[in-house]
Structures are given as C-alpha cells and as structure tokens.
Amino acid sequence: MKLNGFYDDLKDSYLFHTVAVKTAGYKEKHPDADIIKLGIGDVTRPLPEACVKAMKVACDEQLTVEGFRGYGPYEGFDFLRTAISGYYASRGTKVAAHEIYVSDGAKSDIGNILDLFDRDNTVLVPDPVYPVYVDTNVMCGRRVIYAGANEKNGFLPMPDRAADADLIYICSPNNPTGAAYTREALGEWVRYAAEKGAVILYDAAYEAFITDGSLARSIYEIDGSRACCIEFCSFSKNAGFTGERCGWCVLPDELVIGGKKLADMWLRRQSTRYNGAPYVIQRGAEAALSAEGQTQIAVNLGYYKKNADVIGACLDRLGIYYTGGVNSPYIWMKCPDGLGSWEFFDLLLDKCRVVGTPGEGFGACGKGYFRLTSFNTHEKTAEAADRIGKYFG
Amino acid sequence: MKLNGFYDDLKDSYLFHTVAVKTAGYKEKHPDADIIKLGIGDVTRPLPEACVKAMKVACDEQLTVEGFRGYGPYEGFDFLRTAISGYYASRGTKVAAHEIYVSDGAKSDIGNILDLFDRDNTVLVPDPVYPVYVDTNVMCGRRVIYAGANEKNGFLPMPDRAADADLIYICSPNNPTGAAYTREALGEWVRYAAEKGAVILYDAAYEAFITDGSLARSIYEIDGSRACCIEFCSFSKNAGFTGERCGWCVLPDELVIGGKKLADMWLRRQSTRYNGAPYVIQRGAEAALSAEGQTQIAVNLGYYKKNADVIGACLDRLGIYYTGGVNSPYIWMKCPDGLGSWEFFDLLLDKCRVVGTPGEGFGACGKGYFRLTSFNTHEKTAEAADRIGKYFG
Numbered sequence: 001m002k003l004n005g006f007y008d009d010l011k012d013s014y015l016f017h018t019v020a021v022k023t024a025g026y027k028e029k030h031p032d033a034d035i036i037k038l039g040i041g042d043v044t045r046p047l048p049e050a051c052v053k054a055m056k057v058a059c060d061e062q063l064t065v066e067g068f069r070g071y072g073p074y075e076g077f078d079f080l081r082t083a084i085s086g087y088y089a090s091r092g093t094k095v096a097a098h099e100i101y102v103s104d105g106a107k108s109d110i111g112n113i114l115d116l117f118d119r120d121n122t123v124l125v126p127d128p129v130y131p132v133y134v135d136t137n138v139m140c141g142r143r144v145i146y147a148g149a150n151e152k153n154g155f156l157p158m159p160d161r162a163a164d165a166d167l168i169y170i171c172s173p174n175n176p177t178g179a180a181y182t183r184e185a186l187g188e189w190v191r192y193a194a195e196k197g198a199v200i201l202y203d204a205a206y207e208a209f210i211t212d213g214s215l216a217r218s219i220y221e222i223d224g225s226r227a228c229c230i231e232f233c234s235f236s237k238n239a240g241f242t243g244e245r246c247g248w249c250v251l252p253d254e255l256v257i258g259g260k261k262l263a264d265m266w267l268r269r270q271s272t273r274y275n276g277a278p279y280v281i282q283r284g285a286e287a288a289l290s291a292e293g294q295t296q297i298a299v300n301l302g303y304y305k306k307n308a309d310v311i312g313a314c315l316d317r318l319g320i321y322y323t324g325g326v327n328s329p330y331i332w333m334k335c336p337d338g339l340g341s342w343e344f345f346d347l348l349l350d351k352c353r354v355v356g357t358p359g360e361g362f363g364a365c366g367k368g369y370f371r372l373t374s375f376n377t378h379e380k381t382a383e384a385a386d387r388i389g390k391y392f393g
Numbered sequence: 394m395k396l397n398g399f400y401d402d403l404k405d406s407y408l409f410h411t412v413a414v415k416t417a418g419y420k421e422k423h424p425d426a427d428i429i430k431l432g433i434g435d436v437t438r439p440l441p442e443a444c445v446k447a448m449k450v451a452c453d454e455q456l457t458v459e460g461f462r463g464y465g466p467y468e469g470f471d472f473l474r475t476a477i478s479g480y481y482a483s484r485g486t487k488v489a490a491h492e493i494y495v496s497d498g499a500k501s502d503i504g505n506i507l508d509l510f511d512r513d514n515t516v517l518v519p520d521p522v523y524p525v526y527v528d529t530n531v532m533c534g535r536r537v538i539y540a541g542a543n544e545k546n547g548f549l550p551m552p553d554r555a556a557d558a559d560l561i562y563i564c565s566p567n568n569p570t571g572a573a574y575t576r577e578a579l580g581e582w583v584r585y586a587a588e589k590g591a592v593i594l595y596d597a598a599y600e601a602f603i604t605d606g607s608l609a610r611s612i613y614e615i616d617g618s619r620a621c622c623i624e625f626c627s628f629s630k631n632a633g634f635t636g637e638r639c640g641w642c643v644l645p646d647e648l649v650i651g652g653k654k655l656a657d658m659w660l661r662r663q664s665t666r667y668n669g670a671p672y673v674i675q676r677g678a679e680a681a682l683s684a685e686g687q688t689q690i691a692v693n694l695g696y697y698k699k700n701a702d703v704i705g706a707c708l709d710r711l712g713i714y715y716t717g718g719v720n721s722p723y724i725w726m727k728c729p730d731g732l733g734s735w736e737f738f739d740l741l742l743d744k745c746r747v748v749g750t751p752g753e754g755f756g757a758c759g760k761g762y763f764r765l766t767s768f769n770t771h772e773k774t775a776e777a778a779d780r781i782g783k784y785f786g
Contacts, residue, residue: 001510001514001559001560001589001590001591001592001650002510002511002513002514002559003509003510003511003650003651003653003658004508004509004510004511004658005511007509007658007661010661042463042464043463044458044461044463045458045461046455046456046457046458046460046461047455047456047461049456051455052452052453052455052456055452055673056449056452056453059445059448059449059452060445060449062439062440062444062445062636062637063439063440063442063445064439065437065438065439067439068437068438068439068440068633068636069636070435070436070437070633070635070636071435071635071636072636104497104638104667104668104670104671105668107666107667107668108666108667108668111665111666111667112666115397115532115533116396116397116400117394117395117396117397118395118396118397118398120395121394121395132665132666135665136665136666139508139662139665139666140508166394166395167394196394197394198394199394240461240463242463242464242668243455243461243462243463243464243465243671243672244455244671244672244673245497245668245669245670245671257394257396258396260396265396265397265400268400268403269532272504272525272528272529272532273500273501273504273505273525273529273532274497274500274501274504275497275498275500275501275635275638276638277497277638278497278636278637278638278671278674279636279637280448280637280673280674281671281673281674
C-alpha cells in the first residue's frame with residue numbers, strides 16, 4: 001500500500017486561517033471594535049426569487065410518481081444545456097447545447113478536467129493565482145511554471161514564447177487581481193496555445209461582472225479558440241449559487257488532440273466518476289437564465305458594483321494604484337508607503353478596523369499588494385472607504 | 394501535450410445500450426407488446442414528504458440576507474454529519490460526526506478516494522461487479538485483480554491469502570448479485586486487509602435493505618475495521634435521492650498509513666477539488682434521517698421489498714437458483730436450462746415480454762446469470778412474475 005506521495009509536495013495555505021486568527025486576536029483585545037470585513041470572497045445577496053420559485057416547483061414534482069426524477073443525464077439536463085447555449089447566443093457567441101457539460105461547479109470541473117491529461121505535461125499559471133490551479137496539479141505530480149503578473153503588465157501577463165506549456169490557465173476577469181484581458185490580448189494567448197499545441201483552461205467565473213463591451217465575456221469570442229480552449233463558468237458569482245453548486249464547462253467539437261475528441265473523454269470521465277448535478281438545482285439554474293432571473297441578477301450585480309465603485313473612488317482620491325474594481329468584484333491595490341502585504345493588513349486592521357486579504361497569499365508576485373472585495377453591504381463598504389480615506393488621506 | 398493514455402485501456406460497456414437497442418427493436422416488431430422492465434436500476438417511488446418539506450424551507454431561507462447560505466463547509470454541514478452519526482448510533486455503531494464527510498454521492502466518493510493512493514497499488518474487486526470500481530482504477534493505470542463470485546461461494550467470495558491486494562472493494566448487499574456477507578465473513582476480510590496492510594473500500598449503498606439482523610449494516614460493526622476500512626453510503630437507495638445527489642463516506646480516526654491520517658488527506662482533496670453538496674439538498678438529507686423521514690422511507694423500502702418477494706417466490710416455485718431478493722432490491726438468478734445471459738434475455742423478452750439485465754455485462758463470472766430488480770410497480774412486477782411462472786413452469 002502506497003499513498004499518493006505528491007500530497008507531500010502541497011504547501012499548506014495558511015492565508016485565510018491567519019487572517020481569521022489575527023482578526024480574532026484583535027477583536028479579543030478590542031472587544032468594542034466595529035470591524036468591517038472586505039476580505040469576503042463569497043457572495044452575500046439573497047438568491048434571485050425566480051431561482052427559488054423554480055427550485056420549489058422542482059421539489060414538489062418529487063412528491064408524485066409521475067414527477068419523480070431519479071438519475072439524471074451525466075452531462076446535465078437538456079433544458080439547462082439549451083438555456084446556457086442561449087445565454088451565449090444572447091451575446092452573439094456560438095456554443096451548441098451539446099458542447100456544454102453541467103456540473104456542481106467550476107471548481108470541481110477545473111480540478112476534474114486534469115484527469116484527461118497525462119501527468120507529464122507542463123502547466124502555466126499566472127502569479128498571483130487562485131490556489132486551486134496550482135494545488136490540483138501538484139496533487140498529481142505535474143510541473144508548474146508561472147507567468148508573472150505585475151504593475152508593468154497591468155497584472156495581465158502575456159505569453160512568453162521561450163517557455164513551453166501544455167496546459168495554460170487564464171482567469172479573466174481575474175481572481176484575485178480583478179484585471180480583465182482585452183480581446184486582442186486573448187487572441188495572443190490563443191495563437192500561443194495553437195503554436196505550442198497547448199490547451200487553455202479558461203476560467204470565466206466572473207464574466208457577468210464585465211461592463212466594458214470591449215472585453216471578452218467568453219474565450220469563444222476569439223478566433224481559433226474552439227480548437228484549443230475549454231471554458232469553465234458557473235452560477236456562483238452571477239446568480240449567487242455558491243451554496244447551491246451549479247456550473248458548466250464547454251468542450252467544443254473542434255477540440256481534438258491526436259485524433260481524440262476531448263468531449264468524449266470528458267463524458268467518459270464524468271459518467272464514471274460523477275453522477276450529475278441535482279435536478280432541483282438545475283431547475284434553479286435554468287431560471288437564473290430566464291428573463292426574470294437575469295433582471296434579478298442584474299440588481300445583485302449592481303449592488304456589488306456600487307461597492308466596488310466606492311472602494312475604487314476612495315483609492316483614486318488617495319492616488320493608490322489598483323487593478324479591478326470595474327468588470328470585477330475584486331479590487332487589487334498596492335499597499336501604500338511600500339508596506340508589505342501583512343504589514344498593511346495589520347495597519348489597516350489597527351487604524352481603520354478593516355480586514356482584507358494580503359496579496360502575497362496568492363503568490364510571490366502578490367507581495368506588497370492587497371485584495372479588497374465588494375461583497376459586504378453598501379453601508380459597511382462606505383464606512384470602510386471613509387475610514388481608509390481619512391487615515392491615508 | 395499528452396493525453397491520459399490509460400483511457401485507451403477502458404472497455405466500452407455496451408450492456409445497457411444493447412439492452413435498450415434490443416428492447417426497442419422488439420417493440421418495433423411488436424408494437425402492441427406490453428413490455429415490463431425489470432432491468433430498472435434506479436428508484437422510482439416519490440421522495441419522502443419530510444425531505445421535500447425541508448428542502449422547500451431551505452429554498453425559502455435563500456430569499457433573505459439573513460437566511461442566505463453561500464459556500465458551505467467542504468466536509469458537509471454539522472447538522473447533517475451529526476444526523477448521520479446518530480443514524481449509526483441508532484443501530485449501536487459508533488461513528489463520530491467528525492469522521493463523516495458529506496458529498497454529492499457514493500459514486501463520486503468511490504472514484505475520488507482513489508486520488509489518495511499511489512498508482513502503483515493492486516486493486517481487488519469482486520466479479521461480477523459494479524463497473525465503476527474497475528473503470529476508475531483503469532483510468533489511472535492501476536492493476537486490477539478479481540475475486541470470483543459463483544454459486545459455490547454463494548456469490549460471496551472470501552479472501553485468497555495467496556493474492557496480495559492493497560485496495561479491496563466490498564459491496565454488501567451486493568450490486569448486482571444482492572448477496573450480503575455475514576459478520577463472520579466480513580471479519581475474515583478485515584483480518585485479511587490488516588495482514589496485507591490493505592484498505593477496504595466498503596460500499597454500503599444498499600444497507601437499508603437489510604432485514605436480517607445477523608447481517609452487518611456497516612463495516613464498523615466488525616472488530617478492527619476502523620483501522621483499515623473506508624465506508625461509503627448514500628441517500629440514493631434508501632431515501633430515493635438518486636436525482637438529488639447526497640452521500641457520505643467515513644474515514645475513522647484510526648485509519649493511519651505510514652503516519653498519515655487518511656481523513657486529513659481526504660479533507661485536503663475535497664477542499665481543493667470539491668466545494669460541498671448544496672445546502673438545500675443537505676437539509677433534505679437531514680430530514681430523511683428524522684423520525685418522520687425514516688417512517689416514510691420504510692414505506693418505500695417496503696414497497697420494493699414486496700416486489701422482491703414476488704419475484705423470489707416465483708423463482709422458488711420454479712426451483713431456479715438465485716441470490717438476493719431478501720436484504721436487497723436485486724435478484725440474481727441462474728438462467729434456466731443452461732442458457733447464456735443474452736440467450737435468456739432474448740427468450741424472456743420474446744416469450745414473457747419482460748426485460749432484465751444479462752449478468753455477463755457485470756463480469757466474466759456473471760455468464761449464465763441474470764439480474765432482475767424490484768423497482769417497477771407492484772402491478773407490473775406481479776404480472777411479470779406471473780408470465781415467467783407460466784412459461785417456465
């Protein structure tokens with residue numbers, strides 16, 4: 001009996017744990033401190049009414065023999081795949097329903113897709129990065145190289161043709177930096193992937209936050225992408241499904257490697273190691289894409305955007321460099337006065353009683369940067385911005 | 394770029410596809426034929442009312458900021474882990490809530506648990522077998538050996554000390570044979586695993602069908618099991634959650650290999666590649682374990698059991714050998730007159746207009762055997778038994 005030794009290579013991330021411990025320690029010393037959390041990475045607004053209504057109808061259907069649903073299709077129900085295809089079509093992007101695979105979320109898919117690839121591939125991830133991209137590859141012993149994001153490239157690294165990569169992660173708008181690629185820049189990445197025979201794993205989880213029409217909401221807006229890109233998206237950050245768990249990935253017909261259609265391998269994988277997302281949840285997701293659902297989602301997205309605007313305006317007034325804040329729920333700011341990420345964390349907590357997330361927890365290139373999020377209430381976000389403005393102004 | 398070449402080693406299973414094609418072909422030739430399906434592997438009774446009620450309350454909670462739930466704990470909500478621990482305790486089995494890991498189903502867990510083990514392990518599976526045990530291992534290049542089940546051992550193979558195995562699959566009551574191990578036999582398996590330093594992956598998905606008190610409903614009823622067994626269970630076959638997706642696995646504190654606690658590795662795996670089962674579904678699962686839920690589940694289980702009795706009584710009258718039928722929704726019968734599995738399939742369809750599943754689709758040892766299930770209605774099951782009794786009597 002041998003365990004998977006690659007787990008020993010995983011670095012324990014103490015980022016959010018350390019944030020929690022430090023915050024609790026401060027709270028103990030200052031029990032009356034009104035601490036405002038701008039480190040929240042989860043949505044907070046209620047589910048759209050259309051979704052809840054559809055989910056309850058689906059629940060009631062399970063009470064009769066006629067309405068009862070057992071095992072669903074591994075690839076998701078046709079009603080949802082068709083609705084997602086329509087969601088793309090509404091923006092002029094062609095993705096056929098049969099190319100869409102529904103699941104319990106983009107995080108699961110992003111990890112599970114790796115099962116299709118040999119261990120002996122090189123993986124290129126941006127730095128700073130959503131830690132799951134790295135850890136899922138370390139767990140199976142794959143070599144990881146980094147594309148450094150920094151102020152010079154606006155936290156949007158471009159391909160380095162000297163570096164060979166087989167799997168390339170792109171998240172746009174990005175977590176944690178909030179930076180979003182232009183169509184031209186994505187075109188560069190697609191050309192690079194095509195040249196190298198690589199596959200781009202495109203994380204579009206935050207696409208619904210894009211308001212700038214010059215930015216791509218899907219990688220399939222880019223020429224050549226259908227032959228080399230898998231897109232992952234989710235109902236988490238748009239419809240607030242972080243607790244309901246529903247997402248999808250797209251494996252286009254043209255995505256063929258060595259004569260093998262990746263969609264076929266994925267269906268084999270999913271039918272063997274997965275059993276589909278709950279019917280009730282898929283009905284909720286379908287409702288999220290209805291006209292009524294989209295209107296209700298727009299209200300929630302508007303709520304978060306207003307918060308992002310308030311934080312962005314504060315940093316603008318202070319002359320502090322940041323990315324994101326538009327087209328993203330995240331604001332990635334440079335720590336003032338040359339402070340380190342954790343130094344700034346301590347100062348912000350002590351002087352403004354505001355909690356955020358030190359950038360270096362997301363990778364070496366995050367040193368000296370800091371992430372704030374727009375998921376708190378209007379009132380608390382405004383109060384936090386006010387305190388930051390007064391202290392650093 | 395290299396794809397995972399082990400996918401080439403997977404055998405395509407045409408079992409259920411061939412059954413469907415043959416049935417459709419017969420239907421086309423005999424449009425008026427009243428075909429009865431006893432091949433159904435999925436539950437068919439409505440969800441318990443208690444579950445639907447709890448799910449709808451949970452849906453409504455999502456409509457307010459206060460009630461809204463975002464990301465849940467990777468290991469499942471405490472309310473459900475505690476309820477499952479109580480479910481074990483009600484039968485006198487000690488499994489602590491913190492040893493229970495909730496997921497979207499036993500199928501996912503049974504595949505995903507393999508991530509914790511090195512590729513270079515030998516896997517022992519029974520034959521005939523639930524194909525997922527084999528395929529999930531073939532997909533990552535692991536060596537699979539078989540424990541032959543047959544009439545001589547009552548389709549309950551015992552350990553062969555000459556064979557070395559690192560991972561051992563046991564499913565009891567078994568799919569597809571319906572056979573269930575005694576406590577003594579399971580004790581033998583646990584001792585074998587302890588001697589070999591192996592881990593038993595114990596699939597208890599059908600435990601709720603056990604009525605014979607001398608049989609184990611959990612592997613943790615067996616001495617020594619906590620140091621070498623992972624148990625998988627689910628709300629699918631008891632509460633009818635095949636479409637709602639909720640299950641759990643147990644990693645006891647004592648399960649430590651080379652100084653590593655497997656529960657820690659599993660939590661690392663789940664937190665990196667998974668994001669928990671939906672809150673709404675977990676509330677439904679909690680309700681399934683309530684007194685009200687258990688009463689309603691007993692009605693559904695009783696329904697299926699009555700069908701199994703009817704089929705069993707028919708085979709008894711005909712003097713046909715079978716396993717299962719009690720303690721299981723499955724009846725695993727010997728094909729009469731020395732017929733092959735597929736010969737019997739054709740004959741049964743043509744003469745009785747009854748569809749079942751040829752045993753050889755589950756493995757070489759299934760040749761000459763046939764699976765019937767108890768998931769159709771009382772009326773159709775009785776009619777099918779009547780036809781079989783008349784033709785073969």
